[in-house]
Amino acid sequence: MADSDTETQDDYYSVLGISSAASVKDIKRAFRVIVKDHHPDISMDEEATDFQIFLNDVYETLMDPEKRAEYDAISGFQLGGTNPFRDVHAERDQVFVDEFSCIGCRNCNNVCPRTFEMEDEYGRARVVDQGLDTGEQIALLI
Structure with a gap:
């Protein structure tokens, strides 16, 4: 709203x-x-x-x-729980999709088509493989 x-x-x-x-x-x-x-x-x-x-x-x-x-x-509402997408101390060597924030815009899939795929049921991006797209491509998503 x-x-x-x-x-x-x-x-x-x-x-x-x-x-x-x-x-x-x-x-x-x-x-x-x-x-x-x-x-x-x-x-x-x-x-x-x-x-x-x-x-x-x-x-x-x-x-x-x-x-x-x-x-x-x-x-982070659970005792000891952390959100790896917001934790600045988490290592950034892998690509993940925050399912609660993904709006299905297809940007991840368009920029890094070998790493991401669009899921049919909910229309959200999913990681299908790590390390196939370049670091420069991945950096465009941040």
Whole structure:
């Protein structure tokens, strides 16, 4: 949405206005409140459909125990969890796709076609092999 900034959208819990310790009931309640205000059939905002798709992804992730645990570990909400994409101390010798941030723009695949491939089911980039494209090509993605 126009009034949501990118940093907030990186944190699924902030998007829903709940804590990372929220219960399933809290997640459902927060999701319903936001949908009432921002659903494309109700909102006059031109970006409402895109935001609703994003909201649905947030809801699906947080309601599925396995996906939520994975999200929490990657996003640093789990005790001892770190996000390797944000940790400046992590070695940068391999290429990865942050599945929570990938928007399916095809840039990775276009710049490094031997390293990346577009996944059919969700339209996100996936790494299929390491070290085939040059370091200069990979650097264009950073």
